[in-house]
Amino acid sequence: MPMPYYVSPEQMMQDKAEYAKKGIAKGRSIIAMEYVDGILLAAENPSASLHKISEIYDSIAFAGAGKYSEFENLRKAGIRHADLKGFMYSREDVTARSLANGYSQSLGTIFSQEMKPLEVEILVVQIGHNGHSNEMYRISFDGSIIDEKQFAVIGGKSEAVQAALKEKVPAGPPDLKTALNLSILALEQTGNQKLSLETLEVAVLDRTRENRKFRRYTPAETKQFLA
Amino acid sequence: MKLPFLPNHDDASFFDFLTRQHPELTPGGRRSTEPPLPVHELPRSVGPVTVPQATTVLAVKSQQGVVIAGDRRATEGFQIAERRIEKVFKIDDYSAMAIAGAAGPCIEMAKLFQTELEHYEKLEGMQLSCEGKANKLGQMVKANLPMVFQGLVVMPLYVGFDLKRGEGRIFKYDLAGGRYEESDYHAIGSGGKDARNTMREHFKKAMTEQEALKLALLALYNAADDDVGTGGPDLIRGIYPTAKIVNAQGITDVSESDIRGVYEAMLATRMAKER
Numbered sequence: 001m002p003m004p005y006y007v008s009p010e011q012m013m014q015d016k017a018e019y020a021k022k023g024i025a026k027g028r029s030i031i032a033m034e035y036v037d038g039i040l041l042a043a044e045n046p047s048a049s050l051h052k053i054s055e056i057y058d059s060i061a062f063a064g065a066g067k068y069s070e071f072e073n074l075r076k077a078g079i080r081h082a083d084l085k086g087f088m089y090s091r092e093d094v095t096a097r098s099l100a101n102g103y104s105q106s107l108g109t110i111f112s113q114e115m116k117p118l119e120v121e122i123l124v125v126q127i128g129h130n131g132h133s134n135e136m137y138r139i140s141f142d143g144s145i146i147d148e149k150q151f152a153v154i155g156g157k158s159e160a161v162q163a164a165l166k167e168k169v170p171a172g173p174p175d176l177k178t179a180l181n182l183s184i185l186a187l188e189q190t191g192n193q194k195l196s197l198e199t200l201e202v203a204v205l206d207r208t209r210e211n212r213k214f215r216r217y218t219p220a221e222t223k224q225f226l227a
Numbered sequence: 228m229k230l231p232f233l234p235n236h237d238d239a240s241f242f243d244f245l246t247r248q249h250p251e252l253t254p255g256g257r258r259s260t261e262p263p264l265p266v267h268e269l270p271r272s273v274g275p276v277t278v279p280q281a282t283t284v285l286a287v288k289s290q291q292g293v294v295i296a297g298d299r300r301a302t303e304g305f306q307i308a309e310r311r312i313e314k315v316f317k318i319d320d321y322s323a324m325a326i327a328g329a330a331g332p333c334i335e336m337a338k339l340f341q342t343e344l345e346h347y348e349k350l351e352g353m354q355l356s357c358e359g360k361a362n363k364l365g366q367m368v369k370a371n372l373p374m375v376f377q378g379l380v381v382m383p384l385y386v387g388f389d390l391k392r393g394e395g396r397i398f399k400y401d402l403a404g405g406r407y408e409e410s411d412y413h414a415i416g417s418g419g420k421d422a423r424n425t426m427r428e429h430f431k432k433a434m435t436e437q438e439a440l441k442l443a444l445l446a447l448y449n450a451a452d453d454d455v456g457t458g459g460p461d462l463i464r465g466i467y468p469t470a471k472i473v474n475a476q477g478i479t480d481v482s483e484s485d486i487r488g489v490y491e492a493m494l495a496t497r498m499a500k501e502r
Contacts, residue, residue, distance in 0.1 A: 076350055083241055083346045086429055087338065089250060 001143050010016065015136045016117045020141035024066040024075025029030040029155035029187060030123065032063060032148075033169070038127045038213065042183040043155075044191070045201040048219075050072045050083025053203045059127045061205050065155030066120035066141070074103060074122060096126030100137035100145055117141050121154040127135040127205045127213060160190040180226065197223050201220035230285045239297055242339060242367055243345035245266050254339065254371050254381070264337070277369055283418035283450040283457040284325030286312050286386045286397045287426060289439035292474030293386040293395035294481075296443040297325045298418075298451060298460030310458065311411050315469050320477045322360055322387035327416030328380040335396055336381050340364055357389035361406055363396040369404025384415050388473045412442075418450030418457035425449045436472055441479060443470060460490045 002172045009171050030043040030052055041063055052071075053063045064071025075168045078099055086094045103122060113115045120142055125136045134147040146152075150169055153161045164186040174182065180202065202217040209215065217225065236244055241256065245253050250393050283295035300307060308330075315325045316337040320335035326333035328456050348354050356364065364385050383396040387490060397409040412430055414422035425446040432441070447468045452460030467490060471479040 023267050049352075051352065054352075070315065079346065080244060083342055083349075084245075087241075087342045088247075088249075125433075126311065 004146050007142045008114070013112075015172065016111060017142060020111075020117045020119050022057055025156050026054055027156045029157050029161045029163065029185045029190065030063045030065050031151060031153050031186065032123050032125050032136055033151040033165075033179045033183060034173045035135075035176045035204075036151075036173050038207045039134055039136070040176060040179045040183065041125070041205075042180065043188070043201045044187055044195065044199055046199045048198075050213050051075065051201060051214075053201055055203075055212065056099065056124070057086065057203060058091055058211060059129070059142070059213045060094065060096050061125050061214055063125075064121040065122070065152065065158075067118070068119045071122055073121040074106070074118075076104065076121065077106070080218065085167050088177065094226050096124045096135045096137060100124045100139060103139045104143045104145045106143075107139060109140060109141040121158070123152055125152075125153050125205065127207050129207065155169075157190045161186050177226065179224075197226070232340060235300075239347050240363070241343045242363070242370075244346075245339075248372070254336055254348060254367070255373050277409050280329060280417075280456065282314075282327060283414060283416040283422055283454065284327055284384055285414035285419070285422045285426070285443055285446055285473055286325070286384055286409075287430070287434075287439045287443050287446075288397065288435045289474075290433040291386050291395075291436055292472060293397060294436065294439040294470060294472050295325055295384070295386045296440075296447060296470035296481075298447055298458045298468045299461075300456065301330045302456050305382045307439060307458075310461065310464065311466055312484060315471055316341070316436060317404055317478050317480075318360075318385075319348070319354065321354075321390065322357070322385065323473055324364070324386070324493060325384045325415075327382045327384075327419070329378070332371070332374060332379050332381045332436060333351070333383075336367060336377050336383065338478050340367060340383075343367075356391065357387040357396055360387055361385055361408075363390075364430060365399070365400055365404045365406040367404075368400045368402070382415055384413060386473055388477075390475070393475065414446065414450070415501050416457070418447075418454030421450040421453045421457075422446040429451045436474070440470060440485075441489055442495075444486065445493065448490070448493065460487075462492075462494075 028044040033040045041053045045052050054075055058064045060079055062075050064075060081102055082094045107118060118131055119195055120141055122139050128134050136152045138146045138152050138154055151165055184195055198219045202222050205213045205214055206216050212225060235455060241457055271297055280302055282298060282300060286293055286295040291347060299311050301309040301312045315323060317323050318341050324337060364383060383400055388395050397413055398406050399413050412426045429442050448459055451457040467483055467486045472479050472481060
């Protein structure tokens with residue numbers, strides 16, 4: 001019986017990480033940015049119906065970059081987790097932190113145990129109420145969590161977008177219009193092309209809204225808002 | 228491999244998800260792996276179960292949509308268990324449901340139905356159709372059948388605004404989950420028959436929302452007059468029936484002051500008759 005080839009664990013992890021990174025690098029970037037009344041999420045997305053940004057719960061949103069089928073599954077799992085928790089306990093017991101932990105566990109387990117890692121990077125963000133601060137978690141393909149402040153970027157050119165934003169984002173939270181313009185500028189700068197508003201997916205978690213804080217902006221609404 | 232939250236579940240229904248993954252949280256509270264009991268072996272109630280019962284709820288169509296209303300009393304045997312119970316629930320932006328039966332399971336079903344519709348909307352990115360919502364509620368009532376044999380009846384009345392058809396719709400159910408659409412008005416609960424009698428006499432097609440609200444409140448008043456299980460307006464404590472209006476703009480609560488106004492006028496005319 002032939003023996004299987006030996007591959008060192010380091011080599012295997014490195015290969016998997018490289019594979020996942022390559023998959024994510026193909027996609028475009030998504031920005032989450034804190035503004036005065038909440039958190040703005042903006043993504044370049046040529047499809048009008050296959051969303052990258054979505055509502056998870058009252059004050060929690062999700063964004064996924066990489067392979068659509070894979071982050072879509074994660075999104076659904078997150079909604080199930082949140083709705084179950086809210087149903088079992090109460091609506092205020094659903095938190096981004098517990099969701100981010102769950103995602104991290106799932107992604108980490110799949111990364112180390114499965115042949116093929118998930119080619120995704122996701123964001124879980126929650127707006128705070130009554131003086132509590134916002135929370136933004138970036139979770140990578142290997143399950144590592146990074147707690148972000150002010151803004152977070154995932155997807156293909158995330159490092160370049162992050163660098164572009166770092167220079168421009170003001171110390172205090174900007175208003176929504178400024179935040180949106182900054183995001184568009186950063187996406188254009190790194191993509192080296194003018195961004196059509198038709199291909200920009202925009203959503204906000206707006207603290208001033210009642211109950212469910214998530215709101216999606218259609219391209220027409222975005223255009224009107226920026227005009 | 229056990230993952231924290233990636234159960235192999237592929238359905239957009241929260242109710243089905245609960246039934247499969249967490250059967251202890253469903254109204255029936257049964258494990259899906261257990262075979263269903265044959266009907267003759269279902270546990271019968273051993274004597275009367277005394278749980279708070281909720282009572283007269285009704286819905287009336289107007290030209291713009293539907294008015295749904297309910298009284299506030301819950302009884303336990305011959306005692307009043309609760310004077311301020313809320314029996315009309317907003318389910319989503321375009322629908323509401325009112326309940327009659329055992330108060331606890333009723334409220335639980337309303338909460339489950341709210342979660343169900345929100346869950347579907349988030350997963351699929353769009354709302355269920357009005358018909359789809361009504362059917363789903365029917366399945367939930369059907370799943371509650373084993374509890375009915377133990378005396379825990381849950382009977383919903385569902386109203387929704389059908390955005391495709393541009394009209395309000397009323398659905399009633401039977402205990403086996405049967406779903407029937409009513410064209411004009413309906414009332415359920417212990418005082419349901421009394422309320423229906425009033426509405427039959429005074430209902431007109433294409434009433435304004437204000438007229439429909441007045442009729443709903445009148446029917447509730449008459450039901451409370453004849454049925455011990457139904458509470459009328461409590462002027463001393465300031466407790467009034469609650470009502471919601473569903474139309475193309477969405478769902479709105481009728482304010483307590485509006486309801487009080489309708490009752491004050493109604494009582495003034497009644498008192499004048501008695502003198």
